[in-house]
Amino acid sequence: MKGTVIDGMAAYEALVKEARVDRPGFWARLAREHLVWHRPFTRVLDDSNAPFFKWFDDGLLNASYNCLDRHLYNGNAEKHAIVFEADDGTITSITYRQLHARVCKVANALRGRGVGAGDRVMIYLPMSIEGVVAMQACARIGAVHSVVFGGFSAKSLHERMVDVGAVAIITADEQKRGGKSLPLKSIVDEALAMDGTDGVHTVIVYQRTGGTIVWNPPRDCWLHELEDAQPDTCEPEWVEADHPLFVLYTSGSTGTPKGVQHSTAGYLLWSAVTMHWTFDIRPDDVFWCTADIGWITGHSYICYGPTAVGATQLIFEGVPTWPNAGRFWEMIAHHRVSIFYTAPTAIRSLIKASEADSTVHPRRFELGSLRMLGTVGEPINPSAWEWYAREVGGGRCPVLDTFWQTETGGHMITPLPGATPLVPGSCTLPLPGIEAAIVDETGSELPNGQGGLLVIKHPWPSMLRTIWGNPERFRHGYYPPELGGGLYLAGDGAIRDPETGYFTITGRIDDVLNVSGHRMGTMEIESALTSHPLVAEAAVVGRPDETIGEAIVAFVVLKGPRPAPEDAKNIAEQLRAWVGKEIGPIAKPKEIRFGESMPKTRSGKVVRRLLRAVAKGESIAQDMSTVENPAVLQQFSHRA
Numbered sequence: 001m002k003g004t005v006i007d008g009m010a011a012y013e014a015l016v017k018e019a020r021v022d023r024p025g026f027w028a029r030l031a032r033e034h035l036v037w038h039r040p041f042t043r044v045l046d047d048s049n050a051p052f053f054k055w056f057d058d059g060l061l062n063a064s065y066n067c068l069d070r071h072l073y074n075g076n077a078e079k080h081a082i083v084f085e086a087d088d089g090t091i092t093s094i095t096y097r098q099l100h101a102r103v104c105k106v107a108n109a110l111r112g113r114g115v116g117a118g119d120r121v122m123i124y125l126p127m128s129i130e131g132v133v134a135m136q137a138c139a140r141i142g143a144v145h146s147v148v149f150g151g152f153s154a155k156s157l158h159e160r161m162v163d164v165g166a167v168a169i170i171t172a173d174e175q176k177r178g179g180k181s182l183p184l185k186s187i188v189d190e191a192l193a194m195d196g197t198d199g200v201h202t203v204i205v206y207q208r209t210g211g212t213i214v215w216n217p218p219r220d221c222w223l224h225e226l227e228d229a230q231p232d233t234c235e236p237e238w239v240e241a242d243h244p245l246f247v248l249y250t251s252g253s254t255g256t257p258k259g260v261q262h263s264t265a266g267y268l269l270w271s272a273v274t275m276h277w278t279f280d281i282r283p284d285d286v287f288w289c290t291a292d293i294g295w296i297t298g299h300s301y302i303c304y305g306p307t308a309v310g311a312t313q314l315i316f317e318g319v320p321t322w323p324n325a326g327r328f329w330e331m332i333a334h335h336r337v338s339i340f341y342t343a344p345t346a347i348r349s350l351i352k353a354s355e356a357d358s359t360v361h362p363r364r365f366e367l368g369s370l371r372m373l374g375t376v377g378e379p380i381n382p383s384a385w386e387w388y389a390r391e392v393g394g395g396r397c398p399v400l401d402t403f404w405q406t407e408t409g410g411h412m413i414t415p416l417p418g419a420t421p422l423v424p425g426s427c428t429l430p431l432p433g434i435e436a437a438i439v440d441e442t443g444s445e446l447p448n449g450q451g452g453l454l455v456i457k458h459p460w461p462s463m464l465r466t467i468w469g470n471p472e473r474f475r476h477g478y479y480p481p482e483l484g485g486g487l488y489l490a491g492d493g494a495i496r497d498p499e500t501g502y503f504t505i506t507g508r509i510d511d512v513l514n515v516s517g518h519r520m521g522t523m524e525i526e527s528a529l530t531s532h533p534l535v536a537e538a539a540v541v542g543r544p545d546e547t548i549g550e551a552i553v554a555f556v557v558l559k560g561p562r563p564a565p566e567d568a569k570n571i572a573e574q575l576r577a578w579v580g581k582e583i584g585p586i587a588k589p590k591e592i593r594f595g596e597s598m599p600k601t602r603s604g605k606v607v608r609r610l611l612r613a614v615a616k617g618e619s620i621a622q623d624m625s626t627v628e629n630p631a632v633l634q635q636f637s638h639r640a
Ligand code: PRX
Pocket: 250, 296, 297, 375, 376, 377, 378, 379, 380, 401, 402, 403, 404, 405, 406, 407, 427, 490, 491, 492, 505, 507, 508, 514, 517, 518, 519
């Protein structure tokens, strides 16, 4: 592939060198070239209170101005910003001028309801143009959005709402997925009926399906009525570079989900730069990222990145397997998608589907518009990578295995089209400006070929600024003293190829599971299980799964006796439903197994390594001398 924005390895090396030689100068150049500043910054990095770094901190800007207004004057005003395909196939589109107008109206409406800079607004919406409008409207007035994935339960929504201290919620009556209508507003009502939500004075409802909902005036108001009453211009709130743009909750290995706080300038800068570097975005591209706006990928590569660079993007409401597993390929063909970005889990499930039914095989569709393929969220196995490159990309499109995290804001380690020689299963090399390394438990760098902990050596602008309301959790979790306090700990294991120095991510080193590319804390699922009246103890582990990456396996001890085999299935089903209600369907264990007690050491610690082995169906050859009650492992090896 020739003529990409970073054309060839020499161009990549030159940027890497530029960043190494003058790090502040490099970032300042990018920030001046890619962002529109209301007041230019004079300082680049303030590291006087590390690891609470500040970037470009005396500059003033507005994220929504950068994503929308600048396109009104650069020839993009009548260009499609978003083409939306609904679950039922209905297509709507919106130009940059129209998107700007809608965002201004909603921003005015929020201001009219008393929402101002720094206030937190929850967003609990389906995939929609309205999702982007809501996020950008918050950004326009300097309000901090906190988007919650529409598959999370009332309890999860409530927990996040209280932690972030929300004053308003933007939701929809219902969402449509796979031909079904699913509730949203009633879940918001349920969450608001719980304690600690008195601060929420406004619920704005997007009418998606027209389904029946309970209405509570004056708190509840229709989005379309608010928009109708507002002018289509809105003076942006000029905020300081590090003003929080959003808080997005993600799972850690301990405790409740943590609110990852991102800044305005540093975050937006990297979303825009990586659209150019990683995806080589061009004016006539049709970009499609299949993530949900409830996850970081939907923030960076739907709401902010594509709009910051004035791209046309496709947004899809539904699911890849409805009405059949050819939906993605049909949509790529229909909309002439040129850059396609999805998760390995989706690829693996579509491989399976196309093996079972040849009519949904990508070969049956006209995919000649594609020029770039990306993946994100979990390791991609070489065979799925090769299938994706061959069957979807027709052997012409590079597969960009992008490694990054909620906390990093944008891509970190990824191949660059037209530059990096590709190796299936490897995310290859860090982006210019990002210095990744592999270290041991004391923070000493390991030679290539030796696996260890993935760290990032220097701060970078799009890194999280803190954990909302919990700076100590930020400091300890990401800059642990054991590693010397100066290295960002990603939480993943990795290894570098001895010859090429390429990185391969080997998976999480903590108790975080990656289920279908969704991050789940084992502890969250355990707490949900133990809150069920029948359950005394629970331990959750991940089992490698061919399609979804990791499957959740729960080991449960009931308050009563271990259930007889004929009852076990029924109780397991009850517990799965319970977890679905407590957290959301994505957290439901695939399997639940029952034992009389937990395998523990004499000091009372659950022996997870043994449970992991049992979950995999391995015969236990490991040392069991420290286990108090080894016999229960036998019980746990039976599936309910
Ligand atoms: O374990 C890594 C995995 O996903 C984790 C981050 O999850 P989350 O914050 O939800 O963000 C997902 C989307 C950016 C990482 O710690 N991960 C992400 N991308 C890759 C990956 N593992 C392997 N290869 C990747 N390309």
